Amino acid sequence: MAEQFKTPMLDELEKGPWPSFISGFKRLRDDHPDKRINETANSLLGQLEHSYETRKGYWKGGTVSVFGYGSGIIPRFSEVADTFVASKEFHTVRVQPPAGNHYTTDMLRTLCDSWEKYGSGLITFHGQTGNIMFIGVDTENTQKFFDEINEYGWDLGGAGPCVRTGMSCMGAARCEMSCADEQQIHLRLMNNFTDDVHRPALPYKFKFKVSGCGNDCQNAIERSDMAILGTWRDDMKVNQTEVKNYINKKSRQYVIDNVTTRCPTNALTLNDDDTLTVDNKNCVRCMHCLNVMNKALSPGDDKGVTICIGGKRTLKIGDLMGTVVIPFKKLETEEDYESLVEFAEDIIDFWAENGLEHERTGEMIERIGIANFLDAIGVEVDPNMINHPRQSSYVRLDEWDAEAQKWFERKKAA
Amino acid sequence: MAEQFKTPMLDELEKGPWPSFISGFKRLRDDHPDKRINETANSLLGQLEHSYETRKGYWKGGTVSVFGYGSGIIPRFSEVADTFVASKEFHTVRVQPPAGNHYTTDMLRTLCDSWEKYGSGLITFHGQTGNIMFIGVDTENTQKFFDEINEYGWDLGGAGPCVRTGMSCMGAARCEMSCADEQQIHLRLMNNFTDDVHRPALPYKFKFKVSGCGNDCQNAIERSDMAILGTWRDDMKVNQTEVKNYINKKSRQYVIDNVTTRCPTNALTLNDDDTLTVDNKNCVRCMHCLNVMNKALSPGDDKGVTICIGGKRTLKIGDLMGTVVIPFKKLETEEDYESLVEFAEDIIDFWAENGLEHERTGEMIERIGIANFLDAIGVEVDPNMINHPRQSSYVRLDEWDAEAQKWFERKKAA
Amino acid sequence: MSENTKPRSPTESGCPDGFQYMHPLMRKNYGNWDHHDHPRPGVLKHVSKDGEPIWTVKCATQRILDTFSLRTLCDIGDNFADGHVHFTMRSNIEYMVADEAKVQPLIEEIEKNGFIVGGTAASVSSISHTQGWLHCDIPGTDASGVVKSMMDELIDEFKNHNMPNRVHITTSCCQINCGGQGDIAINVQHTKPPKIDHDLVGNACERPSVVARCPVAAIRPAVVNGKPSLEVDEKKCICCGACFPPCPPMQINDAEHTKLAIWVGGNHSNARSKPTFQKLVAAGIPNNPPRWPEATAIVKKILKCYKEDGRPWERMNDWIERIGWPAFFEQTGLPFTKFHLDNWRGARNSLNASNHVRF
Amino acid sequence: MSENTKPRSPTESGCPDGFQYMHPLMRKNYGNWDHHDHPRPGVLKHVSKDGEPIWTVKCATQRILDTFSLRTLCDIGDNFADGHVHFTMRSNIEYMVADEAKVQPLIEEIEKNGFIVGGTAASVSSISHTQGWLHCDIPGTDASGVVKSMMDELIDEFKNHNMPNRVHITTSCCQINCGGQGDIAINVQHTKPPKIDHDLVGNACERPSVVARCPVAAIRPAVVNGKPSLEVDEKKCICCGACFPPCPPMQINDAEHTKLAIWVGGNHSNARSKPTFQKLVAAGIPNNPPRWPEATAIVKKILKCYKEDGRPWERMNDWIERIGWPAFFEQTGLPFTKFHLDNWRGARNSLNASNHVRF
Numbered sequence A, B: 001m002a003e004q005f006k007t008p009m010l011d012e013l014e015k016g017p018w019p020s021f022i023s024g025f026k027r028l029r030d031d032h033p034d035k036r037i038n039e040t041a042n043s044l045l046g047q048l049e050h051s052y053e054t055r056k057g058y059w060k061g062g063t064v065s066v067f068g069y070g071s072g073i074i075p076r077f078s079e080v081a082d083t084f085v086a087s088k089e090f091h092t093v094r095v096q097p098p099a100g101n102h103y104t105t106d107m108l109r110t111l112c113d114s115w116e117k118y119g120s121g122l123i124t125f126h127g128q129t130g131n132i133m134f135i136g137v138d139t140e141n142t143q144k145f146f147d148e149i150n151e152y153g154w155d156l157g158g159a160g161p162c163v164r165t166g167m168s169c170m171g172a173a174r175c176e177m178s179c180a181d182e183q184q185i186h187l188r189l190m191n192n193f194t195d196d197v198h199r200p201a202l203p204y205k206f207k208f209k210v211s212g213c214g215n216d217c218q219n220a221i222e223r224s225d226m227a228i229l230g231t232w233r234d235d236m237k238v239n240q241t242e243v244k245n246y247i248n249k250k251s252r253q254y255v256i257d258n259v260t261t262r263c264p265t266n267a268l269t270l271n272d273d274d275t276l277t278v279d280n281k282n283c284v285r286c287m288h289c290l291n292v293m294n295k296a297l298s299p300g301d302d303k304g305v306t307i308c309i310g311g312k313r314t315l316k317i318g319d320l321m322g323t324v325v326i327p328f329k330k331l332e333t334e335e336d337y338e339s340l341v342e343f344a345e346d347i348i349d350f351w352a353e354n355g356l357e358h359e360r361t362g363e364m365i366e367r368i369g370i371a372n373f374l375d376a377i378g379v380e381v382d383p384n385m386i387n388h389p390r391q392s393s394y395v396r397l398d399e400w401d402a403e404a405q406k407w408f409e410r411k412k413a414a
Numbered sequence C, D: 001m002s003e004n005t006k007p008r009s010p011t012e013s014g015c016p017d018g019f020q021y022m023h024p025l026m027r028k029n030y031g032n033w034d035h036h037d038h039p040r041p042g043v044l045k046h047v048s049k050d051g052e053p054i055w056t057v058k059c060a061t062q063r064i065l066d067t068f069s070l071r072t073l074c075d076i077g078d079n080f081a082d083g084h085v086h087f088t089m090r091s092n093i094e095y096m097v098a099d100e101a102k103v104q105p106l107i108e109e110i111e112k113n114g115f116i117v118g119g120t121a122a123s124v125s126s127i128s129h130t131q132g133w134l135h136c137d138i139p140g141t142d143a144s145g146v147v148k149s150m151m152d153e154l155i156d157e158f159k160n161h162n163m164p165n166r167v168h169i170t171t172s173c174c175q176i177n178c179g180g181q182g183d184i185a186i187n188v189q190h191t192k193p194p195k196i197d198h199d200l201v202g203n204a205c206e207r208p209s210v211v212a213r214c215p216v217a218a219i220r221p222a223v224v225n226g227k228p229s230l231e232v233d234e235k236k237c238i239c240c241g242a243c244f245p246p247c248p249p250m251q252i253n254d255a256e257h258t259k260l261a262i263w264v265g266g267n268h269s270n271a272r273s274k275p276t277f278q279k280l281v282a283a284g285i286p287n288n289p290p291r292w293p294e295a296t297a298i299v300k301k302i303l304k305c306y307k308e309d310g311r312p313w314e315r316m317n318d319w320i321e322r323i324g325w326p327a328f329f330e331q332t333g334l335p336f337t338k339f340h341l342d343n344w345r346g347a348r349n350s351l352n353a354s355n356h357v358r359f
C-alpha cells in the first residue's frame, strides 16, 4: 500500500462506546485481503481527515449511470484526487431495499461478496430515503456491480427528478397497530412506477412513504409527496377486562393523567366502574390511547388508509407537511389497490404536466391552491381536509350555488 | 310637511318585539314639534325605502369639518336629493364619549336639546369605534352644533388618517376582574394625542382600546393598533372556603369538567380535599377559571398591563390580531403612566415616519418584520411574544453572538 | 372675515372624564369589587370587597336612538336608577341600582316602554352592527335592518341564559367589516367584480391610489374611449370592494350579486384558548330586505345546534373545536364547498396535515 | 459496439418483495399481532392474536457499515436469530427470536462484539443522519462524526428508558436537511452569503436555473471582469446555500462561518397533537470537528431538562407546549434572541396574539 495517511482527528472518533464508523474504515484499510479495498479505504480516510482539518468537503458531482437507466447512481469525483488517488471516483449505488427492510443473513453476505469484488466495502443501511447505499465505487465497476446484483434480484432506486425509492414501516409484520398491508401498498406503488424511478423525466423528485397507522413511524407526512397511513373508521376495540387490568397495574390516576386527559379531542371517559368509554365520533385515530394501553385498545375492523399529499423539506418555500387529500380509502380488493395506483398516477401525471422545474407537489399545490389541485385530480372536497374553513373573505364566490349543489347531491347519494 | 313617503318595506321592520329604529324615525317624522326634524325624518325614510327597494345605497362623501379641525365629521350628501330633499346633507358628528361610556340622564337630555336644535334627532350610542354618533346634520349646522356642545365639555373624535377615539371597558367601575385603572389609561392616552385626533396627518388610522383583563370585553386585540389589557404577575388569589362552597353548590364533577379540564395550560389541580392548587408559573391569565368561580378566585396584587400592537381588520393583507409587544408593564406611579404615553408616542412616531400611505401599524410590522419593529421602538425580545420560535431556517444569523450576549446581560442585570 | 362671523376656536378638551357621570356607588367602589352573580337573566349583582352590592339591569336598544327613545330611557333612569346610565359596547343600556327592591319595578318599567331586558351571561346579546344604507357611502346592505329582523327572532335567546356561553353576533354592511368578528358574523360578500363607470373615473378618482388599494393587484390604469380610466383583471379580482371607497365609479354593489355570508367562531376573549378568527361557513345568501329571512334561518340553525350540543362555558369556537368541522357541517346541514378552503396568505396553516380524521 | 462488449440490459425488477426475507414467525403472523410490551430496554415482546410471542432485540449500528461489521452482524443473526434481521429507519438492526431463552445470550453476543442494545420506547434512539464530508458534494459538516461524538455521550439514554417518551434526533450536513425534522435536530446553518468564484461561474453553471433557485431572489446575472457571472444582493441573501448545488462556484461553505444550529420539537407522529415542525432554539454553534463538544453539550442540556421536567408520554414538543417557551429558555439557559422570531411565510401565526403570558 502507498503511504498510510495520518488521521489524528478521525482517530478521536474511535474513542467512546458507540460503534465507530472510522474503526470500520480502518478495518477495510488494514485487514481486508483485497489491496484495492485497503488503498481505497486509506485514501478515503486521508481525504476525510483533510475535510476535518479544513472543515470543507472535497467531492464534486458528475454524470454516471448504468446502461439503460438515467438514475440510481450518485457520482462523486474527488477534488483532491492528486493526494487521495485511490478514492478519486467514489460513486454511490442506490439500491432499493425490500419493502419493510427485511433481510436474511445469507442475502446480506451475498451482497457483501459482490460489493467487495467491485466496491469500497462500505454499505449504508439505509439512506434517509430508504435505499441501501453502496458507497464508493469507480465508474467502471459501477456497471459490473449493478449487473451482478441485478441478476439476483436487486434493482436501483431513484435519484434526480424521478419517482424515488419508497419506505414502509414494519407494520403488519410485527406491529399490532397496523391497519394496512404496508408490504403490498409499497410494492404495488413502487413497481407500478419502475420506469419513472429509472428514467428521470418529472419536474422534480416524488416520494412515497407508507406507515401502518397514525404513529407514522416513517415520518411520511413530513417527508413524502404521497404519504399513506393506515387507519380505521368503525369503532375502536375496547377490551374492558384489560382496561381493568391496566388500571390495577398502574392506578386510576395514571390512566386519567396519561390516557384520558391526553386525548386531543376529549373522546375518552373513564367511568366510575373502571370501564372506558370511547366517543368514536370524536376519536381522530391519533393512536395515543392505543399506544399507552395497547393490550386493552385496538383499531377497529373496518380498516383503510388516509392519504396526505405534498410533504417535503425546506427548499424553496419552507417546510411543508403533506395534507389530507383522501380522508379514507378502503384497501381490500384488487380494485381497491388498482385505484390506489391510479390515484398516484393521476397526481403524478397532473404534476408532470403542471409542475414547474424543480417544483415538488407540495409547492405546486401551494402555488395553484388546494382547491384547484383537488379539482384537477377529481377529488371532492371534505371538511376532514382542513383544520378550519377560510378566515379570509378574499375569495370569488361566483360558483357558490353550483358547488353547494354538488355537496347536497353527494349527501343525497350517500 | 311635503308628501309623506310610503315605506311599505320599512314598515315591516316595525313588526316584532325588538325595539324598532324605524318606529323611532317615524316618531321624529310624526311627533316631533320641529318641522325641520319631521321633514328630515320623512326624507330619510324615503331614501332608505328607496335603498331597500333597489338594494343600493345613495350617499356619497365629501369634505366637511369644523373650524380648526381636520376630522371628526363624516360628510354625507345624497345622490337622490332631488327626490329626498330634506335629508340631502346628512353628516355625522363623531363625538368622543366619556371613558367607559358613563352618563347622567341630565347630560344626555342636554345633548338631546342641542341636537334637536341643529340635527336630525338621531343619535347612536355608540359607533363601533366608540363615538357617540350624531347622525344627520347639514353643513351649516354642523359647526353650530359642535360649538354648542364643545362649550359644555364635548369634543370630536377621529376620522381619516389620525388617532381615533379610544374605548375602554367598564372595568374597575363595576368589575372584579379589572387589573387596571381603565379610566386613567384611556384618558391619559387619548388626551395626549388630542392634536393627532383632530388633525389627520398619519399614514392611516390608529386605535387605542383598553380592557381591564384578558376577557377583553373591548375586543381590543382584534380591533386596535394598541391594545392594553390588564393582568397580574404574582399568584392568583384562591379563597379555599369559596372553592369548597362552589363545589358543594355545583359538584366536584362540574368543577373538573368546567374548570380544571378547561384550563389551557393544565395549571389547575383539584385536590382530594376539595382544595384547588394553581400552578401559577403555568397560568397564562386566560381568566377562564376566575370567570367560572369568580367568588373563589381573583387576580393577584401585582397588577399591570400586557400590550399588544397591530390589530385590525381585513384590508388589505387579511385580518391581523395585535401581538404581544410588552408582556407586562406596571402602571402605578406617575412615571409609569408617563412611560406608557411615551411608548405610544414612540410607536406612532416610528409608524408616522415609516408607514406607507394607508398602512396600519400591523401591516407595517408584517412588512418590516416584528424583529425590526422591536428594534426600532427599543423593546427587547421576550419569549412571551411568540407562540413558538422560528420554524424556518431562512434567516441571516451574522449577529447571533451579539444578540445572545444581550440576553445574557439582561438576565444578569435582572 | 368680519369680527362677528369669525368662527369660534374649539376647546380641545378631548375625551371627557367618565368619573363625573359615573354612578356614585361605582365611583365609591372603583377598583374595589369582589365578585358578581346573575340573579336572573338581564340582571347582574356585583358585590364590593366591603360587601356593598350593586344591581345592574341590562336593556337592549335599537342603537340608533331617536331623541324620544333616548328621553324615555333617561326618564326610566331618573325614576328608578339614580339618574345614571351606562352604555355597553353592544349598545345595550345598563341601569345600576343600589337597592334590590328597585330591580323588579325597573324591569317592569323598561318592558312597559317596549325595551327588552336580557343580554347577560350565556345569552345572545344584542348584535353589534354598522351604518348600512342609512348612512355609509359604500354599503351593500342595511345592517340595522338585518339586526332588527334577526333579533326579533332571537329575542328568547336574548332574554334567557339558554346558551352554553355568551354569544356575540356582529353584522357588517360591506366587506370592510367595521362590525368586526364574532361568534357569528353576518357580512356582505360581493360575488362579481366591480363594473366601472368609465365616464366618471377621470373626475372622481386619484388613479394611482386606487390601483394601490387592490389587495391582489387586479387594477391597471387604462385609456378607455380615449379617456384615462382603469381596468380590472376580472380573473384576478376577488370582489372585495376595496377599490370602491377611493373610487365610487368602481361599482361593486349590485342588487343581485351582492350577497351575505355567515362566519362563525370569531372569539376575542382570551378565556381558555387565545383569540381566534372567524371562519366562513355559509355564503351566497340573498341580500333580501326588508327582513332577510334566509340569513336569519341560518343563524338560528347554527344557534340551535350550538345550544343543543355545546357544553357549559364552551364558546362557539370551543364547541366546534371539540366536535370538529365535519360534525359542524353535518349538524347544521350547511354545504361544504371548495370555497371553504382558504387560499389567502398563510392558508396552508388551515389544512389538515395529519391523520386526524373523524368518521 | 462489438457483440461481447454490448452492455447488459437491466432487469427492471424494482422493489424486492420483503416476504422472502421476513422472519418465518412474522410471516406466519402477518397482520395478526395483538399487543406488545418491553421486557427490558432494547427488547420488545410482541404477542400474536393466537398467543404466539416474538422477542426483538434492537441494536445500534454505525449506519455506514464496513463489510466486516456487516458480516459480524450476520454471524450474530445466524447463531442466535434464525438468520433473519430487520433494519429500522434509524439504522438500528433488529434480531427476532421465537424463544425467550435466546434473548439474553443474544444480547451478550451483541455487546461482546461492540454493538449496543437499546433504542426502544422512552429512550433516545440512534440519531438519523446524512452523508457529510464523507460523500456529499455540498456538506457543511460531517454528519457521521457529529453523531458518533454525540451518541458516545448519550449512550446511557440509548440503553435505558429514562425519557418521558421516545426521543428522535436527526442531524443534517447542509441547510437542505436530508435528515428531516426531529425532537432535536442538529443542522448546518450558514451565516455568510456565498463567495462567488467568478472565474468558474461561466463554465460550471446554467445561470438562469441558479437564479431561479434562490428563495429570496437575491441572485442576479452579471458580467464580472468581462465574463458572464452572477452577483448576490448580500442584504437580501439568507445564506441558505440553495444556490450551491446547481452552482458550486457559489461557495457557501466556510470553515469559520458555517455553523451548527439546534432545533427542537419536530414531531411526526399524530399521537395526541398533529405533527409539528421543529423550532430553532440555538444557533451560532461552532462546527468543531472531530467531536463537536459545543453541540453535544447543548443537546445534553436540553435532554436533561426534558428528562427531569417532562411528564410520562410527553414528547419534546408536548413538554414545551405545556411549560411554555419562556420556561424552556429559562430551564435550558439558552439565550432568546430576535432571530427566534420568525419572518418567513405565515410567520405571523407564530406570534402571540393574546394576553397569554407566563410570569
Ligand code: SRM
Pocket (backbone or CB within 6 Å): A168, A169, A170, A171, A174, A175, A176, A177, A215, A216, A217, A218, A219, A291, A292, D036, D044, D058, D087, D088, D089, D090, D091, D092, D119, D120, D121, D125, D126, D165, D166, D168, D182, D183, D266, D267, D268, D269, D270, D271, D313, D315
Ligand atoms: C422499527 C420502527 C419502524 C420501522 O419499520 O423502521 C418503529 C417501530 C415501532 N414504533 Fe415507531 N418505529 C420507528 C420509528 C418511528 C418514528 C420515525 C423516527 O424515528 O424518525 C416515529 C415518529 C417520530 C416522530 O414523531 O418524530 C415513531 C413513532 C412512534 C410512536 C409515537 C410516539 C409518540 O407518542 O409520539 C409510537 C407509539 C409508542 O411509542 O407507543 C411508536 C411505536 C412503535 C412500536 C412500539 C410499534 C409496535 O407496536 O411495534 C415499534 C417498536 C418501537 C420501539 O423500538 O420501541 N412509534 N416511530 C422505527 C424504529 C426507529 C428506531 O430505530 O428507533
Ligand code: SRM
Pocket (backbone or CB within 6 Å): B168, B169, B170, B171, B174, B175, B176, B177, B215, B216, B217, B218, B219, B291, B292, C036, C044, C058, C087, C088, C089, C090, C091, C092, C119, C120, C121, C125, C126, C165, C166, C168, C182, C183, C266, C267, C268, C269, C270, C271, C313, C315
Ligand atoms: C358591559 C361589557 C363591557 C363594556 O364596558 O361594554 C361587558 C361586561 C361584562 N363582561 Fe364582557 N362585557 C362586554 C362585552 C364583551 C365582549 C365584546 C363583545 O361583546 O363583542 C367580550 C369578548 C367577545 C368575544 O370573545 O368574542 C366579552 C367577553 C367576556 C367574557 C369571556 C367569555 C368567554 O368565556 O369567552 C367574560 C367572562 C364571563 O363570561 O364570565 C365576560 C364577563 C363580563 C362581566 C361578567 C364582567 C364582570 O364581572 O362584570 C360583565 C357583565 C357581562 C354580562 O352582561 O353578563 N365578558 N365581553 C360588554 C357588554 C356587551 C353587551 O352589551 O353584551
Ligand code: SRM
Pocket (backbone or CB within 6 Å): B061, B074, B092, B094, B126, B127, B128, B129, B130, B131, B132, B133, B157, B165, B205, B207, B222, B223, B224, B311, B312, B313, B314, B315, B316, B360, C129, C130, C131, C132, C135, C136, C137, C138, C176, C177, C178, C179, C180, C245
Ligand atoms: C361608523 C362606523 C360603523 C358603525 O356604524 O359603527 C364605521 C363606518 C365607516 N368605516 Fe369603519 N366604522 C366604524 C368602526 C370600524 C371598526 C371597529 C373599531 O373601530 O373597533 C373597524 C375595524 C377595526 C379596524 O380599525 O381595523 C373599522 C374598519 C374600517 C376600515 C378598514 C380599516 C383597515 O385598516 O382595514 C375602513 C376603510 C378605510 O378606512 O379605508 C373603514 C371605513 C369606514 C367608513 C369611513 C367608510 C368610508 O370609507 O367611507 C365608514 C363611514 C360610515 C358612515 O357613514 O358613518 N372602517 N371601522 C364605526 C365608527 C363609529 C365610531 O367612530 O364610533
Ligand code: SRM
Pocket (backbone or CB within 6 Å): A061, A074, A092, A094, A126, A127, A128, A129, A130, A131, A132, A133, A157, A165, A205, A207, A222, A223, A224, A311, A312, A313, A314, A315, A316, A360, D129, D130, D131, D132, D135, D136, D137, D138, D176, D177, D178, D179, D180, D245
Ligand atoms: C443520501 C441522502 C442522505 C443520507 O445520507 O441518507 C441524501 C443525499 C442527498 N440529497 Fe437528500 N438525501 C437523502 C434523503 C433526503 C430526504 C429524506 C427522505 O427522503 O425522506 C430529504 C427530505 C425529504 C424531501 O424529499 O423533501 C431530502 C431532501 C433533499 C433535497 C431537498 C428537496 C426539496 O424538495 O426540498 C435536496 C436538494 C435537491 O434535490 O435539489 C437533496 C439533495 C441531495 C443530494 C443529491 C445533494 C446534491 O444535490 O448533490 C445528496 C447526495 C449525497 C450523496 O453524496 O449521496 N435532498 N433528501 C438521502 C438519500 C439516501 C437514499 O436514497 O436512501
Ligand code: SF4
Pocket (backbone or CB within 6 Å): A169, A170, A171, A172, A175, A176, A177, A178, A179, A211, A212, A213, A214, A215, A216, A217, A218
Ligand atoms: S407506523 Fe404504526 S403500524 Fe407502522 S410500525 Fe409504527 S406503530 Fe406500527
Ligand code: SF4
Pocket (backbone or CB within 6 Å): A262, A263, A264, A265, A266, A267, A268, A278, A282, A283, A284, A285, A286, A287, A288, A289, A290, D272
Ligand atoms: S386514538 Fe387518540 S383521539 Fe382516539 S380516543 Fe384515543 S387518544 Fe383520543
Ligand code: SF4
Pocket (backbone or CB within 6 Å): B169, B170, B171, B172, B175, B176, B177, B178, B179, B211, B212, B213, B214, B215, B216, B217, B218
Ligand atoms: S375586560 Fe375584564 S375587567 Fe373589563 S369588563 Fe370585561 S371582564 Fe371586566
Ligand code: SF4
Pocket (backbone or CB within 6 Å): B262, B263, B264, B265, B266, B267, B268, B278, B282, B283, B284, B285, B286, B287, B288, B289, B290, C272
Ligand atoms: S386563569 Fe386560565 S390559565 Fe390561569 S389557571 Fe385559570 S384557567 Fe388556567
Ligand code: SF4
Pocket (backbone or CB within 6 Å): C130, C131, C132, C136, C137, C138, C139, C140, C172, C173, C174, C175, C176, C177, C178, C179
Ligand atoms: S361595514 Fe362598510 S358599509 Fe358598513 S359602515 Fe363600515 S365601511 Fe360602511
Ligand code: SF4
Pocket (backbone or CB within 6 Å): C193, C194, C213, C214, C215, C216, C217, C218, C219, C232, C236, C237, C238, C239, C240, C241, C242, C243, C244, C250, C252
Ligand atoms: S374589488 Fe377588490 S380585488 Fe376586485 S379590483 Fe377592486 S380592489 Fe381589486
Ligand code: SF4
Pocket (backbone or CB within 6 Å): D130, D131, D132, D136, D137, D138, D139, D140, D172, D173, D174, D175, D176, D177, D178, D179
Ligand atoms: S443534508 Fe445536504 S450535505 Fe447532507 S447529504 Fe443532504 S444534501 Fe448532502
Ligand code: SF4
Pocket (backbone or CB within 6 Å): D193, D194, D213, D214, D215, D216, D217, D218, D219, D232, D236, D237, D238, D239, D240, D241, D242, D243, D244, D250, D252
Ligand atoms: S445562499 Fe440562498 S439566499 Fe443567498 S444567494 Fe444563495 S440561494 Fe439566494
